[in-house]
Amino acid sequence: MERFFDTTPKDHYDIIVIGGGITGVSVAYEAASRGLSVALFEKEDFGQATSAATSKLIHGGLRYLKNLEFGLVRESLTERKVWENIAPNFVYPIPFMVPTYNNIKSNKLILFMGMVLYDILSYDKGWTWDKSKKLPLHKTISKRQTLQKEQCLKIKGLTGSSIYYDCQNINPERLTLAVLKSAIAKGANAANYARVTSFIKSNGDIKGVNVIDELTGKEHSVRASVTINCAGPWADIVLNKALANSEDNHHIRRSEGIHIITKKLCNKHAVTVMTKDGRHIMLMPWRNYSLIGTTDKEYNGNPDDYRVTKESIQGLIDDLNENYGCDKISYDDVMFAYGGLRPLVDDQTEGSYESSRKYEIYDNAKQGLNGLITIEGGKYTTSRKLASQALKKITKKLGAKQKKSTTKKEYLVGSEIKDMNIFLGHLSLEFAGFSKDTIEYMGKNYGQEASLVFELAQSKPELAEKVSVDGELLAEVEYAIENEMAIKLSDILFRRTGIGTLGYPGDEIFNKVVNIASKRLNWDSNRTQQEVELAKQLFELPM
Secondary structure, three states: OOEHHHOOOOOOEEEEEEOOOHHHHHHHHHHHHOOOOEEEEOOOOOOOOHHHOOOOEEOOOHHHHHHOOHHHHHHHHHHHHHHHHHOOOOEEEEEEEEEEEOOOOOOHHHHHHHHHHHHHHOOOOOOOOOHHHOOOOOEEEEHHHHHHHOOOOOOOOEEEEEEEEEEEEOOHHHHHHHHHHHHHHOOOEEEOOEEEEEEEEEOOEEEEEEEEEOOOOOEEEEEEEEEEEOOHHHHHHHHHHHOOOHHHOOOOEEEEEEEEEEOOOOOOOEEEEEOOOOOEEEEEEEOOEEEEEOOOEEEOOOHHHOOOOHHHHHHHHHHHHHHOOOOOOOHHHOOEEEEEEEEEOOOOOOOHHHOOOOEEEEEHHHHOOOOEEEEEEOOHHHHHHHHHHHHHHHHHHHOOOOOOOOOOOOOOOOOOOOOHHHHHHHHHHHOOOOOHHHHHHHHHHHHHHHHHHHHHHHHOHHHHOEOOOOOOEOHHHHHHHHHOOOOOHHHHHHHHOOOOEOEOOOHHHHHHHHHHHHHHOOOOHHHHHHHHHHHHHHHOOOO
């Protein structure tokens, strides 16, 4: 992967994409796959914000049935199957357990009706390329069976549970990267740490952007026929750079969602319960620990200033302790916490939890900004479909012939795997010197590229060291720098590898990562110290 500024850029692009989250990279991939020339700019790192702050799920949105959003649920369920197909190493079936109690909100009849409808809307969920991805129908089990499977539930009033299946996105950051790699493989150019400062205008039309390479401080002017604003929670801020009249300033609503990671509190199921105020909280297995989330609280303020607060973490802890029957946890039990902001479209309901995750694609020509399109809302699961819909407007504006989307029919780069079980078996034979947990982790998180990381570890034995509880290798650090546009220490720890996503890995491992990064990226002592301080801040819980 070469940064845009390290290539010879084109004089003119068909489209420029602003934003390197899952929406932006999906639009870039969709456009490049149809033969359009694409330049993408992300002001931080790819997938750093909202795309990394998810519940690590690819799901249909069972709770949206309550709002009668059948179209959104059906679209999400269809896209869930697409992700299973095109990204088989990242997306896996996971059983959800929804306990029933002797009250109105959580009774068996209402849940049964919802489950049947969910099954009907996902009638084609068995039509997966890899048959191990096939999701079964829901089932209802007794109180005794429920407690045998999961011991984290409150027993008082429990009448049983329903079990249904959705999918777990085991590494949203690397899946976002895989979509970007697929776009680049189709000819797109991209850069992280590339901040769009203003728009190039001609007679009121948007003709491109001015962008600063944050690594050098140099400003570049890049021209395109159409510019796509995919900045997520920053979409209104980007749009307002183009609006001449401050009275026309656009505003989007933002919702905060946080998650915490603790010791293992559940077994194999993602256990979801309803709080007294009607929200859902989930306790999910992830990397042999528990992932707990999420909150959904309206956020007012500049998204650049957003930070996870102690109040938000404590609120999630209180929700867990109040609604589950497992051992009580305290603030000291939280290994790691992360959060982000979700963009919500303007006309959604008052409370952010009740808001839909629908998306809107705006042609800003209506505001006198011909050549600019803004995308708002949406969720990770439907990002590919959103991109496909956006291309309808884009190609129309370009006057280009509408080509059919092929992205749901092609594996992502590195994910060309017909059967995951056979693939992992071949990896274990080819690289027999590595442990079973390392084979599984690398195979799932790197797909076909796992062989390259293993070969790197074999060529440099010091890089074959395990650096996490699930078998990650030190070789991933060097691989990320050399092949995956990792620029900062935080890129390596949190988005290219999982070394940092379970919390601070300890001084020994941390220092080894720093040592490799400083040498491979030619940092002097001041830059190294700066990177260390910034990374350590991300591990610290707010006090």
